[in-house]
Amino acid sequence: MREFSKYGGKFVPEPIISALDELEEEYENIKNTKDFKKELDQLLKEYAGRPTPLTYSKKLSDKFGCKIYLKREDLLHGGAHKLNNTIGQALLAKHMDKDKIIAETGAGQHGVATSMAGAKLGLETEIYMGHEDVQRQKMNVRRMELLGAKVNEVTSGEAKLKDAVNESLRTWVKQLEDTHYLIGSVVGPSPFPKIVRDFQSVIGKETKKQIQEKEGKLPDRIIACVGGGSNAIGIFKEFIEEKNIKLTGVEAAGSASISKGLEGVLHGSFSKILQTDEGQIKETESIAAGLDYPGVGPEHSLYDELNRINYTTANDKEALQAHKLLSKKEGIIPALESSHALAQLPKIQKEVTRDDIVIINLSGRGDKDVEEVQKHE
Amino acid sequence: MNELKKSFQDGAFIPYIVAGDPDYKKSLEIAKKIIDAGADALEIGIPFTDPAADGPTIQKAYARSLNNGFKVKQIYQYIKEIRKYSDIPIILLTYYNIVYNQGIENFYQKTEKIGVNGVIIADMPPEESKQVTKKIKDKKINQIFLVAPTTTEKRIKTISEKGSGFIYVVSRLGVTGKRKNFQETTKKLIKKVKSNTDLPVAVGFGITKPSHVKKARKAGADGVIVGSAIVDKIEKNKKNQQITQYIKKMKQKI
Numbered sequence: 001m002r003e004f005s006k007y008g009g010k011f012v013p014e015p016i017i018s019a020l021d022e023l024e025e026e027y028e029n030i031k032n033t034k035d036f037k038k039e040l041d042q043l044l045k046e047y048a049g050r051p052t053p054l055t056y057s058k059k060l061s062d063k064f065g066c067k068i069y070l071k072r073e074d075l076l077h078g079g080a081h082k083l084n085n086t087i088g089q090a091l092l093a094k095h096m097d098k099d100k101i102i103a104e105t106g107a108g109q110h111g112v113a114t115s116m117a118g119a120k121l122g123l124e125t126e127i128y129m130g131h132e133d134v135q136r137q138k139m140n141v142r143r144m145e146l147l148g149a150k151v152n153e154v155t156s157g158e159a160k161l162k163d164a165v166n167e168s169l170r171t172w173v174k175q176l177e178d179t180h181y182l183i184g185s186v187v188g189p190s191p192f193p194k195i196v197r198d199f200q201s202v203i204g205k206e207t208k209k210q211i212q213e214k215e216g217k218l219p220d221r222i223i224a225c226v227g228g229g230s231n232a233i234g235i236f237k238e239f240i241e242e243k244n245i246k247l248t249g250v251e252a253a254g255s256a257s258i259s260k261g262l263e264g265v266l267h268g269s270f271s272k273i274l275q276t277d278e279g280q281i282k283e284t285e286s287i288a289a290g291l292d293y294p295g296v297g298p299e300h301s302l303y304d305e306l307n308r309i310n311y312t313t314a315n316d317k318e319a320l321q322a323h324k325l326l327s328k329k330e331g332i333i334p335a336l337e338s339s340h341a342l343a344q345l346p347k348i349q350k351e352v353t354r355d356d357i358v359i360i361n362l363s364g365r366g367d368k369d370v371e372e373v374q375k376h377e
Numbered sequence: 378m379n380e381l382k383k384s385f386q387d388g389a390f391i392p393y394i395v396a397g398d399p400d401y402k403k404s405l406e407i408a409k410k411i412i413d414a415g416a417d418a419l420e421i422g423i424p425f426t427d428p429a430a431d432g433p434t435i436q437k438a439y440a441r442s443l444n445n446g447f448k449v450k451q452i453y454q455y456i457k458e459i460r461k462y463s464d465i466p467i468i469l470l471t472y473y474n475i476v477y478n479q480g481i482e483n484f485y486q487k488t489e490k491i492g493v494n495g496v497i498i499a500d501m502p503p504e505e506s507k508q509v510t511k512k513i514k515d516k517k518i519n520q521i522f523l524v525a526p527t528t529t530e531k532r533i534k535t536i537s538e539k540g541s542g543f544i545y546v547v548s549r550l551g552v553t554g555k556r557k558n559f560q561e562t563t564k565k566l567i568k569k570v571k572s573n574t575d576l577p578v579a580v581g582f583g584i585t586k587p588s589h590v591k592k593a594r595k596a597g598a599d600g601v602i603v604g605s606a607i608v609d610k611i612e613k614n615k616k617n618q619q620i621t622q623y624i625k626k627m628k629q630k631i
Contacts, residue, residue, distance in 0.1 A: 011473050011500045013430035015525035015550055017532075156436055162427065169429045174551040176527065265473040265500065266427060278449045279478025281426040 002270065003190050005305070007298035010189045011265045016169070019176040023096075024191040030095045031198070043087050047120060048077045050084075050202065054210040054359070059329040064345045066352035069219070070332070070362045071207050071235060080335065080364030081203060081231045082113035086182060088199030090117035093180035100124040100175070103182040104168040106133055106161035106227070107289035107337070108140025109364055110184030115147035117182075125149040128167045131159035133289050140368055158283055161293045165267050185228025186297030189268030193297050200234030207359060208238050215357055221246040221348070224361035225340040226258070226311065227291035229300045231363035240308060247308065249300065250340045253315040255284035257296035258304050260313075271298040287316040287372065288336035290364075314343035320376055323366060335364035336372065381418065381466045381494040381519055381542045385577035388631035389417035389600030390590070392607050392624060393470070393581075395438040396421050396455050397447025399611060404442070405458055410617045411607075412463045414624035417631075418494075419459070420602060423452050423471035430472075430499040432554030434605040437612060449475055456491045468495040468521065468542075473505070481512050488518060495519035495542040503532075503539045510539060523547050524570050526562060537574035543600065546570055546580040548593075555605050556583040564596040571597045590630035603627060 002008040010020055030036050044050040052072045060068040073081035086103075093101055101123045105111030111127040118125030127144055131153050134141055144151050157163035165188070172181040186193040186200070211219055222239060224232035226249040239245050251259055261272040266281060274282040274294035286292040303309040314322075322342035327333045334342060341360050352358065366373075392411050398404050408419060424439035424447060431439070456467060469488060476484050476498060488496065496518060501509065503522055513520055519542025524533055526549065536544065548563040549556070563580065570578050580593045581602030593601050610620050 009505050010502060011505055012502065013499055013525075013547075014502055014523040015527055015547055017502050017504075017525075018527035018529070156433070157426065157440075166427055166429045170432070170552045176550060262478075264477055267429070268500070273474070275474065275478065277478075279425075279475045280443065280449075281474075 003194060004298045004302040007269070007271050007301045008190050008193060009270045010268060011270065012189045012268045013173065015173045019172070020189055020191065026096045027092060027191060027195055030092060036091065036095060040088060040091055043091065044084070044202065048083045048087055049075065051206045052076055054207060054214065057330055060345065064349050064352070065354060066356040066358050068345070069211065069357065069359045071203060071359055073203060073231065073361065073363045074332065074334065074338070074365035078109070078113045078116055079367065080109040080113065081200065081234060082110045082184065083116060084202055084234065085184065085196050085199045085230060086110070086113040086117040089180065089182045089195065090121045090123055093123060093182070094121055096180065098123070098178055098180040100179040101182045102126045102128065102168055102171055102179055103184060104128045104161065104164035105184065106164070106292060107368065108133065108137040108144070109290060109368070111151070112140050112143050112147070114182050115144045115149035118149060119147045127151045128154050128164040128171070130161060130164050131155045133160060136372060137289060137368060161289070162281065162295070169267070185230040186233050186299060187228040187267055187269065187295055193269065193299055196230050197233045197237060197299065200230050201237045203231065203234040203361065204236060204238030207235055211357065211359065218242055219245060219357040219359045221248065221356065221358045222361070223248045223250065223341045223344045223358065225291060225337050225363060226251050226296060226300060227293050227337065228295070229297040231361055233297060233299055235361040236309060246310065248344060249309050249311045250344050251311060251313045252286035252288055252291040252340055253313040254286045255292050255294060256313045257294060258300060258311040266295040269298045271301045272296055272304070287319060288340065290335070290337040291340065312344065314340040318343040320373065323373060332362070333366035334362055335366045336369045338363045382577060384417045384466050385543060385599040388594055389579065390415070390628045390631045391418045391420050391579060391600055391602045392416050393420040393422065393602055393604035394607060394611070395424055395435065395442050396452055397424060397442035397445060398438040398608065399441050400445040401447060401451065401455070405455065407611065407617060407620065408459055409462055410621050411624055412465050414621040415628045416465065416624060417600070418466040418468060420468045420470055423449060423469060423475055425472040425475050428472060428499070430552055432552040432605065434555070434609050434612065435553050438608045449479065453487050453491055456493060460492050466494040467492065468497060469493055470497040470499060473498050473501050481508055485513050485516055485518060489516045493518060495521050497521045497545060503536055506539060521545055526550055526566050530569065530573055533570055533573040537576055540576065543577040543579050544570055544574055545602065546578055546598070548580050548582045548584070551582070553582055553605050555585045555609065559589045559592040564592070567593065567596040567598050587626050587630045590627050594631060
């Protein structure tokens with residue numbers, strides 16, 4: 001059995017195995033030590049800005065007929081939930097005596113968050129980013145460079161996120177001794193999906209406490225967008241055992257690995273992936289670069305199989321509408337990725353009642369998307 | 378079963394090409410020329426869109442093949458045509474998703490039937506091989522695993538037990554691709570593997586020059602695998618004659 005029943009695993013070339021074994025062992029040894037926990041807590045609080053607020057949205061609540069709260073990961077330093085993971089893994093890398101971190105990035109948010117963590121903790125940082133993403137996220141490229149990271153443009157394959165992961169893996173295997181591969185989502189070979197989930201689960205833990213304080217009870221529904229699936233697992237994990245809470249993961253219609261994919265192996269783990277009937281990886285197309293990925297975290301595939309999380313999709317148009325709605329009604333410009341979660345609200349309008357509490361994980365802010373959105377006007 | 382092992386008796390020179398590179402017909406011609414030039418076994422890659430273990434040369438070959446319309450299902454016909462021409466041992470190399478998508482049972486049944494001698498799955502270490510080894514228990518096909526500079530002695534023993542045919546030694550940390558020097562560490566690695574297995578040992582990744590072949594043999598390797606250096610010639614559209622000459626020169630040093 002693998003980490004998540006039949007899902008997960010270590011489908012990697014032999015040279016990487018020893019590094020994964022080392023990472024797993026070190027992580028288990030380090031994660032519960034007093035020093036590590038103290039340092040991480042302090043960084044999350046003083047540097048990243050945790051806890052992030054849980055904001056009640058009166059206007060959305062009135063419009064959709066239920067009590068809507070937004071978990072404000074957009075307010076985390078860097079503008080997305082990504083820093084929870086990068087600070088955690090960069091600190092882990094430091095404890096493992098690595099001098100260097102490398103990472104892939106799609107929208108650029110993980111690249112920025114990795115560059116921040118690298119700068120803060122004094123680790124040399126290199127980012128791999130697909131040519132197409134470099135073109136559509138120029139601002140983030142500049143931010144990474146300002147933060148002292150080196151950005152490498154990837155032109156192989158589709159020149160998108162999946163190709164950036166391939167290139168990161170290829171680079172990692174050349175420099176395993178002094179380099180940590182700081183993967184950006186709950187994907188990749190074991191133990192990455194577990195490590196990223198653990199660092200992101202701070203979102204759900206905070207949310208649970210905050211909603212108890214505000215409402216005196218747990219929510220009825222939680223909605224999050226799913227690309228690789230780290231913000232979703234981050235908020236869902238704490239509520240998985242609360243069986244009567246409805247958990248919904250919203251994929252981009254053009255890259256919906258769970259809703260439209262088949263079982264297989266991409267980037268080291270067995271999960272649901274978008275592939276042709278020949279087993280070649282399919283091209284994906286989403287307005288949200290961060291969701292534009294043909295795979296999904298293995299833990300999500302498991303929760304789909306167990307019917308614990310309900311997975312659905314939103315298309316570009318629905319996401320754009322939601323993006324504009326939140327901007328105008330609440331004065332919050334959401335990331336196009338997070339807008340996919342918001343796009344679920346009109347669809348559940350008929351199923352909810354006034355007293356139902358619905359939490360949306362607002363995984364990132366949308367400043368990076370202003371240009372992209374303008375193109376569609 | 379031992380056809381493959383036998384090819385290592387006096388040292389095996391094993392060229393690698395990608396099926397369908399640059400197109401189906403030409404790659405079949407190239408395969409035949411390589412056999413004529415004296416290859417002791419032939420390693421054939423089934424293209425995959427996301428070859429994370431491969432460097433730029435092989436990546437581009439996969440892309441060329443796929444862009445020119447190669448379909449995974451054509452591999453069976455491709456091998457059949459080579460089989461009509463020669464009984465040289467054939468080893469297929471691909472990635473897990475390709476095999477899984479074909480259906481593990483189906484893939485091994487078909488490949489065994491057409492006379493494939495061995496299979497390498499680049500992203501399947503022994504810990505993920507249970508489903509495959511279960512299916513090939515009664516088959517004549519060999520499952521070949523990789524050993525890297527980072528592989529511990531304990532793992533080499535496990536790999537030696539789980540695999541058959543030969544052990545593929547990855548000469549250096551990194552991906553496939555050409556290089557200039559044959560390193561001291563590679564010699565040590567070959568010796569380490571040899572002392573932990575009874576299987577033949579073939580070394581690959583970066584073997585480019587006749588002198589590399591000689592050094593690998595001297596260090597105890599039973600065979601050498603040459604991929605990128607040949608694929609590079611295919612990419613540059615070199616005449617088949619040049620590929621033939623190169624193979625003859627390399628083979629001399631075995």
